Amino acid sequence: MNAADTRNRILMTAMELFWEKGYLSTSVSDILSRSQVHSGSLYHFFPGKQDVLVGVLELYRDGIDEMLLAPNWEGVDDPIERIFALLAGYRTHLIVTDCTYGCPIGSLALEIHEPDPVVRELMAANFSNWSAAIAGCFDAAADRLPAGSDAKALGEFVLTVMEGAVMQARTYRDIGYFDRNIAVLRDYITTLLAGAKSGSFA
Amino acid sequence: MNAADTRNRILMTAMELFWEKGYLSTSVSDILSRSQVHSGSLYHFFPGKQDVLVGVLELYRDGIDEMLLAPNWEGVDDPIERIFALLAGYRTHLIVTDCTYGCPIGSLALEIHEPDPVVRELMAANFSNWSAAIAGCFDAAADRLPAGSDAKALGEFVLTVMEGAVMQARTYRDIGYFDRNIAVLRDYITTLLAGAKSGSFA
DNA sequence: GACTTGATTGAATACTCAATCAAGTCGTTC
């Protein structure tokens, strides 16, 4: 096994573990035993545990298109439906994990109370990429939205609703909380599309 | 100092620390040194660290009216404005903490990945109390909302928006993310009040 | 004034943690 493989295996394993158990509850030994890598190797590639986290956050940041958007948007052309297709992807994650799933970035954002600036900015960059992708959908549907609609703010709002809906479904272990939240969001977006005299919140 | 005082001081201190540093990052020693209580005393009242958390969650659950709602709703009678008054309270917390504030329940919900059932149900109960309070506002304004509006779902949605908005403001260290999210929420609620043919998402 | 109860003390325990280090292996280059 070459060096790049080792580094990559560490990162993929850490990505899994941080998602399953969170960053704080994942020990370096956890990463070592699951990845079958020895501690010296890990510390050869990464100065410390936090640098592994940085690597994972960079993977998320650089992989949003291929890992997240492309799979969920395949065969979905309408920009508004793309928004709900992405949300449906999160719903699927919740279902297959018995409502144990949590958004990895959101979990980290609330788990780490005093983040290193590098870590915090990477979490923010991940949020920005996500909401920018949604804002792109709203931009693509700008002609169907009220004039002056703020696509950026709407993208951030959809991110907010996803995070909150996932948080509640996970806490209650009940997908109903996710579904109701998304239904309310759809109601709102429907009123926007219906051309209600709205969208002037910017 | 009597026993009730000691127990209470432990809980108040733990509440502070869990909010500042999170549950996992708060050590029992942290609680002991700040509360000036000795370890034996703590373990006399609480079987273990998790039971301190349970006590704190019970304090939140039982104190929502006096600690959260009453202060924010003083002098605010309109039920819809009460919703935004409560959200404004969270905005104030963000401002005075330089956007470091996090909702204590939301943070715990995402921080603890495999919660004990007792803990998870207490977090859920806290969410339920919060969104039920908001649902009560929507109920009180039912005559101004579209017929068939689902007050419970709307209450959960407002909780979602609060949690997501706080999460983003905290991650970006920028109150603008909170304000934009709340502005979108207000836009939505405004369209509901304007009697748009909506609210039929239930 | 003997006895009980509950609260308190703080040292000791058993354990986990991130991180280190010296000794090795391997491939590449001259």
Place this chain on the structure above:
DNA sequence: GAACGACTTGATTGAGTATTCAATCAAGTC
């Protein structure tokens, strides 16, 4: 084939962790 540097091994370190426990204390109660 020698020399070099990148990588690997895994035992070890030492600080920090939650928790336990025997002993002490204060305040009742009969």
